Amino acid sequence: MEVINAAPIAYNSRVRNFHSDNVAPACEAIMAAVGAANSGMAASYGGDALTARLQSVAAQLFEKEVTVFPVATGTAANSLALSQLAPPYGAIYCYEAAHIVTDESGAPEFYSGGAKLIGFPAADGKIRPEQLTHAIAFAEDMGVHHVKPAAISLTQATEWGTVYSLSELSAITAVTKRHGLPVHMDGARFANALVHLKCSPAEATWKRGVDVLSLGATKNGALCAEAVVFFDPARAEDFGRRRKRAGHLWSKMRFLSAQLLAYLADGLWLENARQANAMAARMAQGLKSVAGARLLHPVDANELFVALPGACVTALEKQGFEFYRWPLYATETGVAIRLVTSYATQSADVDEFIAAAQRC
Amino acid sequence: MEVINAAPIAYNSRVRNFHSDNVAPACEAIMAAVGAANSGMAASYGGDALTARLQSVAAQLFEKEVTVFPVATGTAANSLALSQLAPPYGAIYCYEAAHIVTDESGAPEFYSGGAKLIGFPAADGKIRPEQLTHAIAFAEDMGVHHVKPAAISLTQATEWGTVYSLSELSAITAVTKRHGLPVHMDGARFANALVHLKCSPAEATWKRGVDVLSLGATKNGALCAEAVVFFDPARAEDFGRRRKRAGHLWSKMRFLSAQLLAYLADGLWLENARQANAMAARMAQGLKSVAGARLLHPVDANELFVALPGACVTALEKQGFEFYRWPLYATETGVAIRLVTSYATQSADVDEFIAAAQRC
Amino acid sequence: MEVINAAPIAYNSRVRNFHSDNVAPACEAIMAAVGAANSGMAASYGGDALTARLQSVAAQLFEKEVTVFPVATGTAANSLALSQLAPPYGAIYCYEAAHIVTDESGAPEFYSGGAKLIGFPAADGKIRPEQLTHAIAFAEDMGVHHVKPAAISLTQATEWGTVYSLSELSAITAVTKRHGLPVHMDGARFANALVHLKCSPAEATWKRGVDVLSLGATKNGALCAEAVVFFDPARAEDFGRRRKRAGHLWSKMRFLSAQLLAYLADGLWLENARQANAMAARMAQGLKSVAGARLLHPVDANELFVALPGACVTALEKQGFEFYRWPLYATETGVAIRLVTSYATQSADVDEFIAAAQRC
Amino acid sequence: MEVINAAPIAYNSRVRNFHSDNVAPACEAIMAAVGAANSGMAASYGGDALTARLQSVAAQLFEKEVTVFPVATGTAANSLALSQLAPPYGAIYCYEAAHIVTDESGAPEFYSGGAKLIGFPAADGKIRPEQLTHAIAFAEDMGVHHVKPAAISLTQATEWGTVYSLSELSAITAVTKRHGLPVHMDGARFANALVHLKCSPAEATWKRGVDVLSLGATKNGALCAEAVVFFDPARAEDFGRRRKRAGHLWSKMRFLSAQLLAYLADGLWLENARQANAMAARMAQGLKSVAGARLLHPVDANELFVALPGACVTALEKQGFEFYRWPLYATETGVAIRLVTSYATQSADVDEFIAAAQRC
Numbered sequence A, B, C, D: 001m002e003v004i005n006a007a008p009i010a011y012n013s014r015v016r017n018f019h020s021d022n023v024a025p026a027c028e029a030i031m032a033a034v035g036a037a038n039s040g041m042a043a044s045y046g047g048d049a050l051t052a053r054l055q056s057v058a059a060q061l062f063e064k065e066v067t068v069f070p071v072a073t074g075t076a077a078n079s080l081a082l083s084q085l086a087p088p089y090g091a092i093y094c095y096e097a098a099h100i101v102t103d104e105s106g107a108p109e110f111y112s113g114g115a116k117l118i119g120f121p122a123a124d125g126k127i128r129p130e131q132l133t134h135a136i137a138f139a140e141d142m143g144v145h146h147v148k149p150a151a152i153s154l155t156q157a158t159e160w161g162t163v164y165s166l167s168e169l170s171a172i173t174a175v176t177k178r179h180g181l182p183v184h185m186d187g188a189r190f191a192n193a194l195v196h197l198k199c200s201p202a203e204a205t206w207k208r209g210v211d212v213l214s215l216g217a218t219k220n221g222a223l224c225a226e227a228v229v230f231f232d233p234a235r236a237e238d239f240g241r242r243r244k245r246a247g248h249l250w251s252k253m254r255f256l257s258a259q260l261l262a263y264l265a266d267g268l269w270l271e272n273a274r275q276a277n278a279m280a281a282r283m284a285q286g287l288k289s290v291a292g293a294r295l296l297h298p299v300d301a302n303e304l305f306v307a308l309p310g311a312c313v314t315a316l317e318k319q320g321f322e323f324y325r326w327p328l329y330a331t332e333t334g335v336a337i338r339l340v341t342s343y344a345t346q347s348a349d350v351d352e353f354i355a356a357a358q359r360c
Helices: A028-037 A050-063 A076-085 A106-113 A131-146 A168-178 A190-197 A239-245 A254-265 A269-285 A310-318 A345-357 B026-037 B049-062 B074-083 B107-112 B129-145 B166-179 B190-196 B240-246 B254-265 B268-287 B310-318 B349-358 C028-037 C049-061 C074-085 C109-113 C131-147 C164-178 C190-196 C241-245 C253-265 C268-287 C312-320 C347-359 D028-037 D049-062 D075-086 D107-112 D131-143 D166-178 D190-197 D237-246 D252-266 D268-287 D310-318 D347-359
Strands: A067-071 A092-095 A117-118 A146-154 A183-187 A212-216 A226-230 A304-306 A335-340 B065-069 B090-095 B116-120 B148-153 B183-187 B212-216 B226-229 B305-309 B337-338 C068-070 C090-095 C116-120 C148-155 C181-187 C212-216 C226-228 C305-306 C335-339 D069-070 D088-097 D115-121 D146-154 D183-187 D214-218 D228-231 D301-308 D337-339
Touching: A028 B026, A050 A226, A050 C268, A067 A076, A067 A212, A067 A239, A067 A254, A076 A092, A076 A106, A076 A146, A076 A183, A076 A212, A076 A226, A076 A239, A092 A106, A092 A131, A106 A117, A106 B240, A117 A131, A117 B148, A117 C049, A117 C268, A131 A168, A146 A168, A146 D237, A168 A183, A183 A190, A190 A212, A226 B240, A226 D028, A239 D131, A254 A269, A269 A304, A269 A345, A269 B049, A304 A310, A310 A335, A310 A345, A310 B049, B026 B254, B049 B065, B049 B226, B049 B254, B065 B074, B065 B240, B065 B254, B074 B090, B074 B107, B074 B183, B090 B107, B090 B129, B107 B116, B116 B129, B129 B148, B129 B166, B129 C241, B129 D252, B148 B166, B166 B183, B183 B190, B183 D237, B190 B212, B190 B268, B226 C268, B226 D268, B240 C131, B254 B268, B254 D310, B268 B349, B268 C068, B305 B310, B310 B337, B349 C116, B349 D252, C028 C253, C028 D028, C049 C226, C049 C253, C068 C074, C068 C241, C068 C253, C074 C109, C074 C181, C074 C212, C074 C226, C090 C109, C090 C131, C109 C116, C109 D190, C109 D237, C116 C131, C131 C148, C131 C164, C148 C164, C164 D347, C181 C190, C190 C212, C190 C268, C226 D190, C241 D107, C253 C268, C268 C305, C268 C347, C305 C312, C312 C335, C312 C347, C312 D237, D028 D252, D049 D228, D049 D252, D069 D075, D069 D237, D069 D252, D075 D088, D075 D107, D075 D183, D075 D228, D075 D237, D088 D107, D088 D131, D107 D115, D115 D131, D131 D146, D131 D166, D146 D166, D166 D183, D183 D190, D190 D214, D190 D268, D268 D301, D268 D347, D301 D310, D310 D337, D310 D347
Parallel strands: A092 A117, A092 A146, A146 A183, A183 A212, B090 B116, B090 B148, B148 B183, B183 B212, C090 C116, C090 C148, C148 C181, C181 C212, D088 D115, D088 D146, D146 D183, D183 D214
Antiparallel strands: A067 A226, A212 A226, A304 A335, B065 B226, B212 B226, B305 B337, C068 C226, C212 C226, C305 C335, D069 D228, D214 D228, D301 D337
């Protein structure tokens, strides 16, 4: 058979890339942990020592017995979690432009066997308790003709880079408790929210009434690692079967668990998130000096939505800065863009962007 | 927040582990490729250069334009592929104890929306053309009352470590062509089969009528990498959507593609498989000298199914040798076990096992 | 075994019942047709003569070769039709409060394997072309991350008793044609719309770009009969399999087909709908004379949504008039109710209601 | 609009039709009940008086509080019932050629979201306790890699016209109880089995460990009526939602309930089944006098599987007798056919067939 020569591919470090936090490489500590995990034989399918250790680390971190299921993607984490909470004939209440609604290609419907996502409008990405109350009342009035209230899903930090305060969370989960509905939190950027909230993981989750957390690591320095965290192990019954039949049970699970261990065990997750958030704050501060720039949302975490004059946006793109235009927000007075910072973003990267924007 | 100390975990190299080829670590070349991929920013969701390169490497390797979709697990590869071939009301014909039937927790049914796996008996794990002909005739006779013939799935190498010969493949695909049915090949151990067949990848697949291949790498030296290979790109329409909504589209895809590139580009996959197969052959040869040992299947690839006296099996287990007892094959005259070799198995590991077995 | 005595149950004719058109009994002509069908043996599963005849009657009626699949409920008709048009990863565009969204308990998601209904706001229940254009553009921009534009569904007459004009239909289907998307029409009250439009069935459907029609009969005089009508038989491929595996293929199909034949063959469907519409118009006219009454929507078909003073609504209920309060429309100035007329409604029934309302 | 003339269609009474019990018309008593139900307005979706009455009649009949859900087809009854018992990742154990496996086009997989039917071989259509024990042990050994034992389904009378004895039922449900698995009974011909068993409905079902019964009426004299009977109402939670979202909740439910009431209330179901069974017994007796005829199964209910010389089968077909050739049973010595009798079969019909067979 012919030998094919795979010449090495050079990556240019694109420090001007604000597309997303998932364009960054994995951080060194996590790469090292993966390398360290690659030693000798290990029991497959999660029977290894690292996966066992992850359970105890997570329990210590959340100050509670938890059950943790590592998976490789956020879509998998969210969809598996929701399928555990909602029957096929159930309603999952959420924000109308939540990631699970617009960015997962119908994965929650697929995994749940057809449950319906019922999205509420929310300018800042945060749903309100009264929206929930109203929707549940409608469903109860409709009986079998409508999908059954089954669960709610909150994104923390939200899709617009805002963060639910602890009291906002409590107000929502007061409603869900009244109706016996479980609460899922899409924490693809949970560490960024936590750093903003300045509270413990427990305070931000189960003490606020969250039942299941999709805990993201990939956007914050991992190669490919998310975890579904159940705060009540009883609720996780058969979840391992769901993960397996979705093809998300890794045979060499140690490589997933190793990432999560390195992420969680020594504060790396918060350290990375602090850097990302700080860079976003620096960017927000810098934009104040840019003529015609306007922040469209508060910058609580590591995403910025900014309206800029169209000519300025074009000029930035020409200079090699990378970001998404956000067409939903396009207005006559300007073009909206999204900027995302990550653990890998440096002050100089931000300052260079601001300088370029000022020049426009 | 309390800092949790994650002490390093020591793995003992268990050279006596014949549980499966997935207990082995990743091989050095693949680990190095993952490390090299972790350089700078890269477009997410497969927009990176490594993923693009993988397409062309695969095309060169298979001597044909192909479309390749990397995923992390074999169950994902198989189920996604089958869901592309079979409608929810379709029949997928296969071996009755195929991995997709007994070991994937219903994943093919989940992904396909309820298609039915119709399994044929086969002592050696290889289905026969006439079984297919008969089943299709029955389905056609039944009309809408029965599931519609939609696809077949062959495992190569099979679940019993045997390998379909090229002419056996042709005989089956002659039937499928007559009925216009696509052919899926579960190639979790495709490299091991290829080494046995001593032919090109093209000869072993599309030239024999295979339409879609689940190409495994994880059992043969990767961390977590499989690929769904479509030999007719037209058949892959919307497959990317299926992968996304199943949560199998990685944001940092480069880390999957890097593994597959290292695996395929310079013959590593065949080199690893040759070692695994050679160790299995050595084991088979050695077992001839063990009193009471009997091979239950020809050893074409890297799995051995062996009947041994019960006392001998127990003794081997006590000495720390690891393998599965295979209860389906248990007989009055002995206990059946499965031994799996991998790229990481060394001659000394095999010899030690044989010596221990001889001592029983 | 003990003999259980089933004493006859007396139904009181409730002429004050405006709950829905489905509280009416079946009309005499359809009952007679069912009785006539009960003669001798007949081939099962649609192999009977009446089912064959239904195909030709429908073809004549729609001036086109069509394929007709009788089913027993509107939810089945809609969900089966949509599952034929949209893949599991598809988007179905519709009105946000369409019957398929709010009143079918997730049936379209179930049947399609998880396709997403994307609902547009519309005060009068009629979606607008530009809403469609915008949503498709968004989906195309999102690529694999979003569900794929797959179909649209229009309700005719709408949930608010309005009717799309022919030009409104054309404006919408001009968009769908541009994007190659099929159009489903939920015609649970199609006859009522047709009578309003005063055009041929062909003009109201396929000549306007409709691909599949859920043609209702149950609300308009049948016991339990709806039909899925494909205007392009090629689009109906395997639809019979979908119907079967959903449990909607009757073994004694003649009893379904007989209803539809009686309904369609001699103009009964239009005659019944004319009566229902006329009674709704009479009610609308009468309400003008009721102080404080306000129609919330134009009355194009056989449903009225009326705001009345709360005390008046309560008084009407106490007098035994039956209708739904419509909480979504409740305002400070009054209570909204829905009144539905049917083929069985008589002028005296309407006049009695108006007289009672005037007395409030 | 053109008026289409629907000329009446004459059905020839085909007394030579032994195709199936579903080719018979509805019996007079049930037709009369449907007519009687068509009186005045009635609450829709099962809120009517007849549906309420059905619950109490069924409770009296089964000597137990039960929950009864009428549906129109047996496939719907079976699939809905199984979807209530088995999760999407579950295993449903049954006979390998059960109706749910071969004749429902994948409906159980569809309704359950992908549960797997695991079929056991059984010459007489009756599964054995040890098959169940073995399969459950295998599943438990496999853990998350295999589908989870979830339910069993028994067909009574079986697909081959045999009937499980009460002790055979008890032996099976002893196993299911040990493992906490619910038992479904496909009773498409339950009345025929009951007449054979000469016991009460309670003795044949819940007293033997049956949890859910698909109770058929269509094959035994109804137009279109089956019922899902839960012997523990707690197990029926949300079942009404499942029925609705499958499109099997009739708006004019009274027409379904009326059939079932007429069927069950005064012993009609047993009377009809006695006639069908008696005619099958008469046929079996008669066949003893036919040279070359051989019964392939005991005739416990109303189906006969008979091997006849090929020339004889052809001759019978030419004389207008209708039945299915059963190719699975074709042998070198003859052709297998299936004969089904129904409540509408008369002694003269049987005698005519026997006489014709004797003449061959």
